[in-house]
Amino acid sequence: MRAAHFCEACGKVQPAQPTDYFSFFGLPRKLNLDTAELEREFYRLSRRLHPDVYARASRQEQQWSLEKSSQLNDAYRTLKDPISRTEYLLRLEGVQLEEQSQAATRQARETGQEKKQAVPPDLLEEAFEFNMQLEELRTSKKMGEVGPELVEQLREAKRNFEQKLDALSAELKQLWDEWDALPIHEHGDYEQHQDEPKRAYVRSKMVDLINRRSYIRNLVRDVSEALEN
Amino acid sequence: MERVVGIDLGTTNSLVAFMQGDTPVVIPGEDGSNLLPSVVALDLRGNIVVGNPARKYLIETPERAIYSVKRLMGRGVEDVQDELRLFPFRLAADLKPGEVLRIRLGDQEFTPPEISAFILRQLKKNAERYFGVSVTQAVITVPAYFNDAQRQATRDAGRIAGLEVLRLVNEPTAASLAYGLDRKREGTIAVYDLGGGTFDISILKLHEGIFEVVATNGDTHLGGDDIDNLLITIALDDILGDMQLDLRRNGEAVQAIRKAVIDTKIALSSQDATVIEVDLPGGRKYQREITRAQFEQLIEPIVHRTVGPCKQALKDAQLTPADIEEVVLVGGSTRIPRVRQIVEELFQRQLHSELNPDEVVALGAAVQANILAGGSEATKDMLLLDVTPLSLGIEALGGGVVKIIHRNSTVPASATEHFTTGVEGQANVAIHVVQGEREMAKDCRSLARFDLKGVPPMPAGLPRIEVKFLIDASGILHVSAREQRSGKEAEIEVKPTYGLTDEQVESMILESFDYAEEDFRIRQVVEARIEADNILNALDKARNNPAWEQLSQAERRQIDKAEATLRKVKEQDDYRAMRDAIEALNEATMRLAELMMDTAVASALKGKSMEATGIEEGPAATHRIAPAEIK
Numbered sequence: 041m042r043a044a045h046f047c048e049a050c051g052k053v054q055p056a057q058p059t060d061y062f063s064f065f066g067l068p069r070k071l072n073l074d075t076a077e078l079e080r081e082f083y084r085l086s087r088r089l090h091p092d093v094y095a096r097a098s099r100q101e102q103q104w105s106l107e108k109s110s111q112l113n114d115a116y117r118t119l120k121d122p123i124s125r126t127e128y129l130l131r132l133e134g135v136q137l138e139e140q141s142q143a144a145t146r147q148a149r150e151t152g153q154e155k156k157q158a159v160p161p162d163l164l165e166e167a168f169e170f171n172m173q174l175e176e177l178r179t180s181k182k183m184g185e186v187g188p189e190l191v192e193q194l195r196e197a198k199r200n201f202e203q204k205l206d207a208l209s210a211e212l213k214q215l216w217d218e219w220d221a222l223p224i225h226e227h228g229d230y231e232q233h234q235d236e237p238k239r240a241y242v243r244s245k246m247v248d249l250i251n252r253r254s255y256i257r258n259l260v261r262d263v264s265e266a267l268e269n
Numbered sequence: 270m271e272r273v274v275g276i277d278l279g280t281t282n283s284l285v286a287f288m289q290g291d292t293p294v295v296i297p298g299e300d301g302s303n304l305l306p307s308v309v310a311l312d313l314r315g316n317i318v319v320g321n322p323a324r325k326y327l328i329e330t331p332e333r334a335i336y337s338v339k340r341l342m343g344r345g346v347e348d349v350q351d352e353l354r355l356f357p358f359r360l361a362a363d364l365k366p367g368e369v370l371r372i373r374l375g376d377q378e379f380t381p382p383e384i385s386a387f388i389l390r391q392l393k394k395n396a397e398r399y400f401g402v403s404v405t406q407a408v409i410t411v412p413a414y415f416n417d418a419q420r421q422a423t424r425d426a427g428r429i430a431g432l433e434v435l436r437l438v439n440e441p442t443a444a445s446l447a448y449g450l451d452r453k454r455e456g457t458i459a460v461y462d463l464g465g466g467t468f469d470i471s472i473l474k475l476h477e478g479i480f481e482v483v484a485t486n487g488d489t490h491l492g493g494d495d496i497d498n499l500l501i502t503i504a505l506d507d508i509l510g511d512m513q514l515d516l517r518r519n520g521e522a523v524q525a526i527r528k529a530v531i532d533t534k535i536a537l538s539s540q541d542a543t544v545i546e547v548d549l550p551g552g553r554k555y556q557r558e559i560t561r562a563q564f565e566q567l568i569e570p571i572v573h574r575t576v577g578p579c580k581q582a583l584k585d586a587q588l589t590p591a592d593i594e595e596v597v598l599v600g601g602s603t604r605i606p607r608v609r610q611i612v613e614e615l616f617q618r619q620l621h622s623e624l625n626p627d628e629v630v631a632l633g634a635a636v637q638a639n640i641l642a643g644g645s646e647a648t649k650d651m652l653l654l655d656v657t658p659l660s661l662g663i664e665a666l667g668g669g670v671v672k673i674i675h676r677n678s679t680v681p682a683s684a685t686e687h688f689t690t691g692v693e694g695q696a697n698v699a700i701h702v703v704q705g706e707r708e709m710a711k712d713c714r715s716l717a718r719f720d721l722k723g724v725p726p727m728p729a730g731l732p733r734i735e736v737k738f739l740i741d742a743s744g745i746l747h748v749s750a751r752e753q754r755s756g757k758e759a760e761i762e763v764k765p766t767y768g769l770t771d772e773q774v775e776s777m778i779l780e781s782f783d784y785a786e787e788d789f790r791i792r793q794v795v796e797a798r799i800e801a802d803n804i805l806n807a808l809d810k811a812r813n814n815p816a817w818e819q820l821s822q823a824e825r826r827q828i829d830k831a832e833a834t835l836r837k838v839k840e841q842d843d844y845r846a847m848r849d850a851i852e853a854l855n856e857a858t859m860r861l862a863e864l865m866m867d868t869a870v871a872s873a874l875k876g877k878s879m880e881a882t883g884i885e886e887g888p889a890a891t892h893r894i895a896p897a898e899i900k
Binding site: 083086087090091092095096106107109110111113114116117 | 435436476477479640641642643652653654678679680681682683684739740741742
């Protein structure tokens, strides 16, 4: 169901309703999304909802336009990026994204603990070696002498991890297709449906992939910073 | 229709502009200049002086004048220590950390928003003189990288000056509007804005009239001022070394040097070498030759500080320099050849500075003002989608920051967070909101501490308080809260960390009532003068009308006398005298007006055209010479 943004009779902005971002754009909860079309819709709705349009309207309409356009911007921002779209859908599906989720970050901070970053098991050895090299680079930088060999090794490792990221993106795309092929149930209550095991399987694969991706992305970020500085 | 003006409240100069038809134009001041120097002084009689007249106080009695007050907007005493070393700001002695600053001018104290309000008030006056009607609504520009406190301080300044601030617009974005109006553009552009005290870089996507900012970055304490201060320091060191003359504490001498180095800086944008020349106390003279090469070497560290933000903005936009189709230069400091060179090297693109870099921001503000006022043919498809420059976060236990709205999010943007209590029966929940990119709250900008009060007594962890954070289109934060289990609207007490409370702003508006009375007087003078001109013009025309010949000698003398009086008082500033003189002339010309009407009717009956009677349009002509309506 598409959220009602305007009065059908007078075309004026309507009060913001709690709605999920897919419904805001009148989209099904599917992960393959035409981002060019999303952008066009975003611009089209912006022209009608933005507070500029209501600068001379009543205070009430101004308030509604402010809330609606913030909803529009939040929805567009979340859906246009493939990863945040996937994470958002998973959250809508009731999944707590493990280590990398915002909630987990907050919980770790609130309890004053270092956030645990679980290393995907198959990456354990590689990541360990990589972190050692990174540490070596930082130390030798402090000493003022950086061996070109070490830099080359790290560059190589970085390329390697970047390739892994590309591979993960391709894998994620496949999971999207699997997810989107599942039937959509209008009224939630998915556990009653017989396709629930399949849904649960795709969900957990996506969660795993998102976590791996986030872990590798952090490694790439760290090495980029270390090499740049 | 209410006229909405666009204002560029700059570090060095301020301007006011409006849309005249399809073109934004700057409104000049009484002295004919488009730029109002952002200088405020308190004269010896205790009156506030703004702009060019205030500049002489900077040199003669620097303790009564202030410039670059924009650097102090929304800041606390602990933030401005660097500024205090280099600028002749005199702060009140009893300031506490976290308190809004108070600046001493002579024996009085003013907050930065109040000083900015004096500048705004002058611009408002200039616009009112120009239009002949009062102006109460404005769009004001701010550096894109201004934080919430700095934005609030700017909006407060507008309110104190008697202006409803319809929108704060980011300066580089405003500039892009002015350029976009100039000729329709599509694609990705970068706006590099190096002004007197602030630096911004914004990257925008232009598509069918939508100006979408994709990333912005900057430094709110980087600009031409820094170059001036560097040169001043060098000159002071020279003078100390060569002449054994320590002028560092001599306000007048420092200001004289400041003026000289600014001239030098400007000269070196077009010449290869120049001489800094300053007359010093005791009849001595400081002279030093400086080449452009030396100058460029000196300023390199300052200019280079703009590179980091540019790279970060590109990275945030997920773009490379090759994706940028055009680079627009804004701000007076982009006249420096070395600055242009650095931008060119960075983006590998031809630079655009066709529009006057000092005026382009004000022109863009006028475009946005026009959009908000309902638009025109030129602006009807234009829509600005700007972003928040800094991430918004909440301090968590342990002092870390949980980011709730990320930087470069399109505004309006919102986030909803849930809080609960830690102790049974706890009635208050304190929330600390910060802005910035650092991990720890203490390294970010403290925006406000909110106290959620009146939480219904419940066991610890049970209340579920929903707090909604909303950043509006001006980049200003709004917060609302609700306890969800009881449905009770929680009361929020906002303590802005460096801003003025609403009560303080209200009382400042009241205090400025004296000035408001002055504004009212000036407006009356302007309006009466326009009316006097109208009636005098009509009289000049009426003298050629056959009706004039039908008047008696005495009647004509009476008119001549009333006319002479009005011409005299029109040149003075007493609007009541002007009204009286207009009234007197109206009465004296009453019979003339009647005779003219008769002539007009008679000639109309004779089939003559109205024109032959010397009356262009019947009703207008009678209106002109008939008794003026006194408001």
